[in-house]
Every structure is written in structure tokens, then in C-alpha cells.
Amino acid sequence: MFELDVRSRKPIYEQLTDKVKEMILHGILQTDEQLPSVRTLSQQLTVNPNTIQKAYRELEREGYIYSLQGKGSFVAPMKKEQNEIKKAEVRAELLRLMAEAVYLGFTAAEISSLYEQVEKQREGGESDD
């Protein structure tokens, strides 16, 4: 379920925490879903179990996961601030794309029509459920 880039300069421990956070923020890992045990993940990824333990501890400290004695680690309910982090990420991404759009000559009206288009799709999608 996780793939690490062993050639990356980024420490494995950081890759792990970032990956789990990303999966929680994107809803791939659901609230209360169990994470693989340190032992299992260590064997799957061929990663030092101490590194995985450390990543889990850090995630717990930051409130992304919680652990139950003898049962394992689980995804914590998403908190408001995590939502804010996600929003900040999207905002940065939008700004980057928007800068490109403005450079290419998009008008404010065109951009706002895109917003309306997405919103319409979303409403349509919801009525289908």
C-alpha cells in the first residue's frame, strides 16, 4: 500500500509520515481504519522497524493517528486544523495554476465560469447518489 523511493534524499522516516498524512487527507485511509503493524510494514518495505516506529510516534504526536495498547495504530478523526492544512495546500496549488492561467490570458469571467461548471457537476453528482 505504501511505496517508498529509496533513492530519494528525503529521509525514509519523513517519506513515511508524509505518505500516511497524504493518504489520510485524501480519504484513502478512513477514520478508525487500522494501519499495518510495524512488523508487517517493516517486512513489506524492507525498512528498519525502528524507523517505522518513529514515524508512527510522530504521526500520533501530530494527532493523525491514535494507538490502542496491544491492538495497533488507527487513523484519528480528521481535525479542523488538518482540514486547514489541506486547504492551504490546495490554495497554493490554485495560485500556481492561476498565475499560469493569467499569463496565458484567461479572463476573470472565464475562471469564474470554470468554478460554476465544477459546482454544477458536484450538484449533479450528489443527486445521482
Add this chain to the structure above:
Amino acid sequence: MIEIRGVSKLFQGEKAVDDISLTVRKGTIYGLLGSNGAGKTTLLKTLAGIYSPDKGTVKVEGEAVFEHPTTKQRVIFMPDSPYFFPQSTMLQMAAFYRSIYPSWNQKRFEDLGTVFQLDKKRKLSRFSKGMQRQASFWLCLSCMPDVLIMDEPIDGLDPVMRRQIKNLLFQEVAERELTVIISSHNLREIEDLCDHVGIMHGGKMLIEKDLDDLKADTHKIQVAFRDERHEIPLAAKLQILHQERRGSVNLYIVKGDRERIKAAFQVYEPYVFDLLPLTLEEIFIYEMGDVGYDAQPILL
């Protein structure tokens, strides 16, 4: 837990290991790195109770190692070139290890036979270098030690076997808190394997740290300033280990907190700004450069 306190070891008046203190917690995978002749093997052999330290103490779980068979029964030392009795087979070596190590696990020895597919009845001297290395791992892991000390264990093994052995070691660490100490020059392997590293030079320990902390603490920065004068005030604000200029791009090696360093540079809104974590190899080379041991730009 392994405690090394003020250990020195002399050979004919020459200090191979010079006043080293080191603590390795249970369940750690510790990587010992160093220049050639830095004293790694001497330190490992002292740790394993093969050499007696001239000064200082070595303790495993609070007990001395040298000439203490009860402590030694829990420690295994794997030398840089595997040694087996002349003309012996795997089965004969297994019988010998079984008689020495009370923790020998026969079931584990047989289970590991599916991993190491070596002929147990063939003479070990007829095996290739890599196969002999596998045979040593097989014997060591069957002894179920609490402490496994390995001197250059990785060379000679093919990539499949490396991964297999790493997985076996990780399993032992996760399940029974095996403590592993490895010396190697293969820094890529050490980087993937260890959680703590120590770097030795000239019998001294230069640096000793959690690997992730070490990597999170030193950064490589490539920057192209809008104005060359911008680089002057930076030197006062940051702990710069190394600096060089490649055309209009400046390369820095800086110690400290990532966000703080980023902020310090971005005040000047440089054209290019890249902050990368260092690899273990780069850390090794810059630390060695600091003590005057570096590659000379000589063309012969």
C-alpha cells in the same frame, strides 16, 4: 544495551582506538563508518570480547565481555572474511555452534534452510565468497544472539540475498529486540539499514547520532542570488560548513533547522533556491573534510 566507556586499544604503542565512549540501546541497528584504518574493526573486536581494552570498559547488559563466557554466549561476531574449520561442511559447523551457544535453535536452523539454499553436506571451502557469507549468516542467525556484531557483512551478497537478509534482521529487531552493530563502507546500504550511525577517524569518534536527526540537521543548498553582495550577511546568520561557487550558482552545506535556513535565504528572493537533504555519503565526506581527510584534486 551496550556501554563503551573511555575505551583505548594500543598495538605496539600505536593507538588504534583512542578514548571512545558509546552507548547502543537494545533493539538498535547501529552503523559504524570510518576512513580506512580508523579503528572500526579494533573497536568491534573489543566490543565482542576478542581484544581486551587497554583502558576503559565494555559492558553488554551491564556485564563485562572479555573473558566472560556467559556474556559472550549472547554475542556473535561475524568477521570480515568468513571462517570455517578446514574441510568442514555446514552440518559440522552447525554442530560446533550448537555446542558453543546454548541459545542455538535447531528448528530455526532448519527453517532458514529454505532461505539459504546451500547444500548442507558439501564442503564449505568449495562454496563461492557470497555463498560462504550466506553460510555465516545462517549460522549466526540460528544462534539467536542478543547482540550481532558484523564487520563488512554485505559485500559478496547478491541484491536478492541482501534484501532477504535485511528482512531477517529487521524481523529479529522487531520481534526480539536484537541489537545489531555493522561496519561498512557501503553507505547506501547503511543508510537503508541503520537507525544510528557513528563516524570514526584516526581512532576517534567524529560524530555519533540518530541517522534521521543527522540528515535533518545538515542541508545542501543551491542558490543564485539577485545580487552577489547578498551572500555576505548570510555567513553571519548561518552555520556554514562548506561553500563553493559554480558559475553563478553558489553551493552551501549548512547546519541547522530547515525552515530557519529557508527563511534566511528567501529574504533576498534569489533567482534559484534549492534545499536538499544530504545523503550519508555527502555527510561522511564533509565531516572527513573537516578533519583534513579529503580527496585531493590531483591528476596523475
